Amino acid sequence: MATDLDGTALRGDGSVSPRTVAAFARVEDSGAVLVFVTGRPPRWMSGVAGIVRHRGLAICANGALIYDLHTERIVESHLIAVEVLEQVVAQLRANVPGLAFSVEYEGGFAHESDYLLGGWDSRAVGGLRVGTSTLTSRPCAKLLAFHPSMNPDALQMAVCDMVGHLVTPTHSSGKGLIEMSAHGVTKATALAALAEQHGIDRSQIVAFGDMPNDLPMLSWAGTSYAVANAHADVLAAVDHVTAANDDDGVALVLEELYR
Known part of the structure; x- marks a missing residue:
């Protein structure tokens, strides 16, 4: 079960x-x-x-x-490799203005300074506040991209079109938050x-x-x-x-x- x-x-x-x-x-x-x-x-x-x-x-x-x-x-x-992580973040950043990123590592969480989910802010989610280069500096279990106003279904479709060949995007929160795992995971x-x-x-x-x-x-x-x-x-x-x-x-x- x-x-x-x-x-x-x-x-x-x-x-x-x-x-x-x-x-x-x-x-x-x-x-x-x-x-x-x-x-x-x-x-x-x-x-x-x-x-x-x-x-x-x-x-x-x-x-x-x-x-x-x-x-x-x-x-x-099953982790997202550094080179894939860098490519995905760069591609999404260039094509979807307003996105902010965070990552779940095997042993912790890190996020950009503007990664805020309404009341679910950095104090609630914990983790380190870092720059993008640090965020993508080691393999991670999950890459998250948050947009403050986009519909999650529409955002997922856009992310799939752009980077679906590199990672597996999905969503689960009802917010404009896309969760990406390694491709095929x-x-x-x-x-x-x-x-x-x-x-x-x-x-x-x-x-x-x-x-x-x-x-x-x-x-x-x-x-x-x-x-x-x-x-x-x-x-x-x-x-x-x-x-x-x-x-x-x-x-x-x-x-x-x-x-």
Whole structure:
């Protein structure tokens, strides 16, 4: 069983309801493999790790990092190379005025001085404030580009047209924030590799999501669910729709599947 976190298994305030915690326990108690597949970096996973008693693995940064919840260590990474990072930033900067950039490294976060997401500013996201040359000086798990006014779907289309041959762009926040992984790296590729390691066929996998960054995973999984609050493209792509994240939609399904 694979589930996205923010907007899917987590409530709007970022909490996990007691009902969902109990549903996750049902999955684990049945002997099934529970995998969190998230855009979050590992540094935002400690609270979630505690919920599942620090067992299992999480796919983080949209497939770029595999994180061991027991040891709280990264065990596998698929990074954007420096030369690609430099090329992507230069191409986007030249063609989309107003963009600001940040990066998630394996072990930290850095951002340009004008990288501000409304109330989600540098104090909230943490990390180092650096210049562009420093930002692109080492490989990273995820490159983020923020535009204060562009529609996220339109921005993603533009980014795909310009640099989709170099990186894999997606979005998940509802803001003009594009998340880029190494070319070909998605939640689906990471989940497929993990399933192969465990001898699990894709037909056995049930996946939950809500945003465009979940689409590759949902398309790949044997059975796919969207929560009712999901992006329109996700609602159109899945096999089933459950209740919204604030109404414990994931737990509702898991209670039926793992009685």
